[in-house]
Amino acid sequence: MxxxxxxxxxxxxxxxxxxxxxxxxxxxxxxxxxxxxxxxxxxxxxxxxxxxxxxxxxxxxxxxxxxxxxxxxxxxxxxxxxxxxxxxxxxxxxxxxxxxxxxxxxxxxxxxxxxxxxxxxxxxxxxxxxxxxxxxLSGPVSLLLALAASGLNGQNFAFVGYLPQDAEERTRRIRELEALALRSGQTQLFIETPYRNAVLMQALTQTLQHNTRLAVARGLTLPSASVRCQTVKAWRGQPTAEQERLPAVFAIGR
Structure with a gap:
């Protein structure tokens, strides 16, 4: 050069x-x-x-x-x-x-x-x-911000992109990622188009085991930003539509 x-x-x-x-x-x-x-x-x-x-x-x-x-x-x-x-x-x-x-x-x-x-x-x-x-150059990277704020394993993690849109394929993929996360301890991160966040959240809470930890980081760097990580059992008892159209990063782990 x-x-x-x-x-x-x-x-x-x-x-x-x-x-x-x-x-x-x-x-x-x-x-x-x-x-x-x-x-x-x-x-x-x-x-x-x-x-x-x-x-x-x-x-x-x-x-x-x-x-x-x-x-x-x-x-x-x-x-x-x-x-x-x-x-x-x-x-x-x-x-x-x-x-x-x-x-x-x-x-x-x-x-x-x-x-x-x-x-x-x-x-x-x-x-x-x-x-x-x-x-x-330095600046915001949503995946790392979400991971750091999740409390999940930040020493071993993978970003897997978008999950399938087809319901059956999405369910199968969620189970594969959960099995990997629980077996290896590797945090699995993924994203979705904001208007499909609610659909993905419903699939996650219906498919994941109740003790699996699920983190959702919405609207990072915005005044309305929120990051919450808790068991799927805890998520099931709460509404999921809040801020559903904000950009979000999802993560599962143990």
Whole structure:
């Protein structure tokens, strides 16, 4: 690698994407990260409109190197959003042409750290293959925040993505993950689209054994954030619809 090449910065975004309320960006993203992001003009993102909205929030804290209308955005293909790019089937090298030409670039997802429970790993892989420097910036990562606040095993854990939407397949998967968690002590973390949170919660409380511990972290970093971890038996006696449309991370363990 030579210095004439740019660096790929992984820029975390606030976790309030799609939420009715938003926390001040400087309260949830370190100032150093905001300043680096403000200095970038070339971006790879999930959605250009969302990326511009985040940069507008950053602009209120740190001056942008170029006006919003002059920022250069490349959107990851729709199939990457739908199927993910963690399997390495998408070649992102062409998107990194500006970095090869000497421009620092930012990789941004709609919420949290890109390439962690979000698209972007193909871009990072391509950067390594092209000999570009990759620099992750500090910021909110919902999985780690939820794990730390759960009281479950933080020394041995796995993120398993989304559970199946089909009811029978979902039940089977829940039982597989529970068996693994109870046998090995490995915490199992997963997520769901916010409007399906209530359905998933019902499936979990109906399927899991009563002594299994279930953690639910909703609306992390928002004023309305809540994290609760208790046995499934305790969950069964409580309503589950509260804040059902907030982004949530679920975890099971012992």
């Amino acid at each position: 030579t210095r004439q090449h740019g660096t790929l910065y992984l820029v975390p975004a606030p976790l309030d994407f799609g939420c009715e309320t938003q926390a001040p960006v400087e309260d949830v993203v370190p100032l150093g990260t905001l300043r680096v992001a403000a200095g970038l003009t070339h971006w790879i993102c999930e959605n250009a409109k969302t990326a511009r909205a985040y940069l507008k929030r950053i602009e209120a804290v740190a001056p942008l190197a170029a006006p919003l209308q002059a920022q250069q955005f490349q959107e990851l293909p729709r199939e990457v959003h739908k199927k993910g790019d963690h399997a390495g089937q998408f070649d992102a090298k062409p998107m990194l042409a500006p970095a090869l030409a000497g421009h620092d670039m930012g990789l941004m997802s709609e919420a949290g750290m890109p390439a962690v429970a979000d698209p972007g790993s193909s871009v990072v892989k391509a950067a390594h293959e092209l000999g570009l420097a990759v620099a992750p």
